Amino acid sequence: xxxxxxxxxxxxxxxxxxxxxxxxxxxxxxxxxxxxxxxxxxxxxxxxxxxxxxxxxxxxxxxxxxxxxxxxxxxxxxxxxxxxxxxxxxxxxxxxxxxxxxxxxxxxxxxxxxxxxxxxxxxxxxxxxxxxxxxxxxxxxxxxxxxxxxxxxxxxxxxxxxxxxxxxxxxxxxxxxxxxxxxxxxxxxxxxxxxxxxxxxxxxxxxxxxxxxxxxxxxxxxxxxxxxxxxxxxxxxxxxxxxxxxxxxxxxxxxxxxxxxxxxxxxxxxxxxxxxxxxxxxxxxxxxxxxxxxxxxxxxxxxxxxxxxxxxxxxxxxxxxxxxxxxxxxxxxxxxxxxxxxxxxxxx
Amino acid sequence: xxxxxxxxxxxxxxxxxxxxxxxxxxxxxxxxxxxxxxxxxxxxxxxxxxxxxxxxxxxxxxxxxxxxxxxxxxxxxxxxxxxxxxxxxxxxxxxxxxxxxxxxxxxxxxxxxxxxxxxxxxxxxxxxxxxxxxxxxxxxxxxxxxxxxxxxxxxxxxxxxxxxxxxxxxxxxxxxxxxxxxxxxxxxxxxxxxxxxxxxxxxxxxxxxxxxxxxxxxxxxxxxxxxxxxxxxxxxxxxxxxxxxxxxxxxxxxxxxxxxxxxxxxxxxxxxxxxxxxxxxxxxxxxxxxxxxxxxxxxxxxxxxxxxxxxxxxxxxxxxxxxxxxxxxxxxxxxxxxxxxxxxxxxx
DNA sequence: AGACTTCGTGCAAACGTTTGTGATGAGAAT
DNA sequence: ATTCTCATCACAAACGTTTGCACGAAGTCT
Numbered sequence: 044x045x046x047x048x049x050x051x052x053x054x055x056x057x058x059x060x061x062x063x064x065x066x067x068x069x070x071x072x073x074x075x076x077x078x079x080x081x082x083x084x085x086x087x088x089x090x091x092x093x094x095x096x097x098x099x100x101x102x103x104x105x106x107x108x109x110x111x112x113x114x115x116x117x118x119x120x121x122x123x124x125x126x127x128x129x130x131x132x133x134x135x136x137x138x139x140x141x142x143x144x145x146x147x148x149x150x151x152x153x154x155x156x157x158x159x160x161x162x163x164x165x166x167x168x169x170x171x172x173x174x175x176x177x178x179x180x181x182x183x184x185x186x187x188x189x190x191x192x193x194x195x196x197x198x199x200x201x202x203x204x205x206x207x208x209x210x211x212x213x214x215x216x217x218x219x220x221x222x223x224x225x226x227x228x229x230x231x232x233x234x235x236x237x238x239x240x241x242x243x244x245x246x247x248x249x250x251x252x253x254x255x256x257x258x259x260x261x262x263x264x265x266x267x268x269x270x271x272x273x274x275x276x277x278x279x280x281x282x283x284x285x286x287x288x289x290x291x292x293x294x295x296x297x298x299x300x301x302x303x304x305x306x307x308x309x310x311x312x313x314x315x316x317x318x319x320x321x322x323x324x325x326x327x328x329x330x331x332x333x334x335x336x337x338x339x340x341x342x343x344x345x346x347x348x349x350x351x352x353x354x355x356x357x358x359x360x361x362x363x364x365x366x367x368x369x370x371x372x373x374x375x376x377x378x379x380x381x382x383x384x385x386x387x388x389x390x391x
Numbered sequence: 392x393x394x395x396x397x398x399x400x401x402x403x404x405x406x407x408x409x410x411x412x413x414x415x416x417x418x419x420x421x422x423x424x425x426x427x428x429x430x431x432x433x434x435x436x437x438x439x440x441x442x443x444x445x446x447x448x449x450x451x452x453x454x455x456x457x458x459x460x461x462x463x464x465x466x467x468x469x470x471x472x473x474x475x476x477x478x479x480x481x482x483x484x485x486x487x488x489x490x491x492x493x494x495x496x497x498x499x500x501x502x503x504x505x506x507x508x509x510x511x512x513x514x515x516x517x518x519x520x521x522x523x524x525x526x527x528x529x530x531x532x533x534x535x536x537x538x539x540x541x542x543x544x545x546x547x548x549x550x551x552x553x554x555x556x557x558x559x560x561x562x563x564x565x566x567x568x569x570x571x572x573x574x575x576x577x578x579x580x581x582x583x584x585x586x587x588x589x590x591x592x593x594x595x596x597x598x599x600x601x602x603x604x605x606x607x608x609x610x611x612x613x614x615x616x617x618x619x620x621x622x623x624x625x626x627x628x629x630x631x632x633x634x635x636x637x638x639x640x641x642x643x644x645x646x647x648x649x650x651x652x653x654x655x656x657x658x659x660x661x662x663x664x665x666x667x668x669x670x671x672x673x674x675x676x677x678x679x680x681x682x683x684x685x686x687x688x689x690x691x692x693x694x695x696x697x698x699x700x701x702x703x704x705x706x707x708x709x710x711x712x713x714x715x716x717x718x719x720x721x722x723x724x725x726x727x728x729x730x731x732x733x734x735x736x737x738x739x
Numbered sequence: 740a741g742a743c744t745t746c747g748t749g750c751a752a753a754c755g756t757t758t759g760t761g762a763t764g765a766g767a768a769t
Numbered sequence: 770a771t772t773c774t775c776a777t778c779a780c781a782a783a784c785g786t787t788t789g790c791a792c793g794a795a796g797t798c799t
Contacts, residue, residue, distance in 0.1 A: 047452070048507070048534050050785060061749045066787060076747060091530055096509045097448045098785035101754045104395070106445060108488075108509075116477065119674075122470045129464065129491050133502075138509060140456075140486050143477050154481075159396065161444045161456075161486060182439055186396050271678075300678060326467075327675035330619075330648060398755060409779045414757060424777060446755030449784045 049090040058082055109353060110158030111141045112151060112168040119325055120342045127346020135354055148173040155179050165189040165353035170197050189356035193349040203366035205348045209239050212338040212372030213246025216292050216320045219374045221254050223382040225290030225318055229262045229281055231274050233294040243294055266298050274301025282309050289317055296321035296328055299335055318380040333378035341370045397438040406430055457701060458506030459489045460499060460516040467673055468690045475694020483702055496521040503527050513537040513701035518545050537704035541697040551714035553696045557587050560686040560720030561594025564640050564668045567722050569602050571666055571730040573638030577610045577629055579622050581642040591642055614646050622649025630657050637665055644669035644676055647683055666728040681726035689718050
């Protein structure tokens with residue numbers, strides 16, 4: 044009695060009936076007398092019986108658990124994704140196992156192994172930066188375990204993905220600056236080796252082209268690390284060069300913050316002289332001075348969508364493996380780019 | 392062959408030997424001929440055999456999974472805790488199941504049920520704000536499942552806790568202001584019904600007492616919501632009242648931010664005229680202007696400690712159920728309170 | 740009274756793994 | 770030749786649950 048949680052066996056023994064009867068009584072199967080049914084249910088209630096999910100998993104060959112591999116849990120964006128996954132999973136009666144790869148290939152591979160060993164019903168993975176060898180992921184699809192990628196696109200893998208439209212986000216941001224009256228827009232770009240950064244550059248140039256504005260190579264400055272200081276220096280140089288600049292689209296919010304600093308240092312007004320917009324819509328955007336416009340990425344929604352996709356796969360709804368669900372970003376206008384002074388819906 | 396992952400049975404069948412032999416061969420048990428051992432291992436390797444953790448859990452009556460209940464994943468502090476838990480758990484070969492309660496009692500109870508059903512080996516819980524009825528937690532201890540509370544203290548429950556020393560953190564913050572030369576320190580307090588807020592008020596008053604400074608009731612202003620706007624208004628009033636104030640200790644960083652705004656608005660200099668320090672050391676502290684001093688809470692460490700405690704319980708190391716592990720906070724000095732201009736170690 | 744349904748229940752197998760015990764054979768010791 | 774000792778393996782049970790099948794008793798129909 045004192046050891047662990049109550050099982051069907053315990054109930055059966057106490058009532059001098061068989062396990063099968065208890066099982067059927069609990070699930071209101073036909074063919075059980077009302078008396079037995081009542082007795083079983085009362086005892087189950089009294090002892091706080093909870094079905095053993097482990098035993099069920101073994102029998103049903105499905106665990107009702109989905110595994111998540113994510114670079115880190117501590118970044119705002121990632122934590123919103125996790126939140127979305129968790130909410131959606133709970134709604135479907137699933138539990139979530141989370142492993143962080145910390146951008147390490149080895150840890151990613153180990154985590155996949157652990158989750159496969161746990162026989163998760165599906166795998167949601169945001170691949171680590173370090174990962175180029177895809178063998179460990181290949182095994183997953185070979186063994187028939189549903190997998191969905193999110194956030195970072197993985198090419199050459201037979202699994203659906205849900206990502207954010209970086210191209211369009213950048214496009215929208217730049218178009219917003221143009222609408223605010225900016226004529227000479229610089230771009231503090233991300234490292235060129237990341238797809239994500241290239242997509243944003245493309246969005247930037249397309250927006251300029253579509254508005255018949257010239258694309259100047261020297262207006263695109265690469266900021267490799269994406270730190271505030273780096274961007275501040277880059278902006279310092281841009282301003283010092285004497286180029287006429289009245290708008291800045293930064294590849295990320297930290298860089299935008301660096302730009303803000305530099306511009307203020309130069310004695311210019313934001314957004315009147317130079318409007319600034321960042322990317323990611325981190326929490327601090329609304330807290331800095333001036334508050335920072337940014338492009339918000341739908342992390343929560345991404346988590347939910349990835350979850351929905353994996354459920355479809357698990358339930359064998361025939362789903363095109365090459366599906367790529369692209370989620371829309373949203374330009375959140377705050378002081379740093381609001382030259383026209385149009386009132387915006389509360390963005391915080 | 393095509394269905395799911397390979398099992399010991401599959402290997403046994405292919406080699407025409409029994410499951411037990413395969414099992415023993417894989418684990419290098421004595422009494423297995425080198426030939427058999429080799430054949431088994433090769434096949435296991437070829438088919439990428441992974442032990443079925445579900446079956447193992449059932450047999451061993453332990454899942455190697457710990458469950459975590461946390462209000463939300465999206466807050467910086469919580470996400471650092473999760474990170475700590477995950478790292479420590481992985482180190483011990485455990486997986487982590489996370490459920491967010493979203494501060495809802497009902498969802499907390501449901502999550503506990505789900506995790507108990509999953510037969511987690513231990514439960515790490517940060518109780519929701521809404522929870523006052525502890526019956527669902529009581530059941531957990533009655534059924535002998537190890538449980539450890541973290542972050543928020545739960546009284547009257549027979550389980551260890553790991554928390555942060557709110558009293559000392561507040562004390563240190565105020566003492567820091569005093570060391571910087573502040574004589575008249577106001578406190579933007581949290582809601583009086585939360586233990587956490589009361590502890591900080593105590594720390595505030597004790598620091599003043601120990602430095603033989605008077606405690607003025609009207610220098611403690613309650614900010615119920617903890618929002619920036621609320622704190623800004625409160626600070627406005629304090630300044631308008633004509634009271635001499637040269638230091639502010641805010642119950643949280645948002646409130647501190649409101650104070651900063653108000654003080655700047657009044658044309659006063661920070662920290663020269665008024666020094667400000669917040670609480671929690673959120674990410675944005677180093678990004679605002681002036682950068683905000685704060686009291687950092689060791690979330691990551693808290694996660695690790697909670698994990699270590701639960702492992703001790705799981706392994707029946709006799710551990711005093713009433714253990715309360717109290718973690719130290721740390722004052723992170725930035726511009727908003729650095730009147731003396733002493734160089735501090737990089738706090739970002 | 741026999742055959743046939745109906746009701747309530749029990750048996751056994753299965754999911755994958757481990758492990759105590761028992762079986763088989765070969766070779767060594769008597 | 771008989772017994773004994775290893776070495777090598779197989780069997781079966783157990784973990785908790787579900788479910789197809791069978792079984793006995795009672796009732797219903799001819």
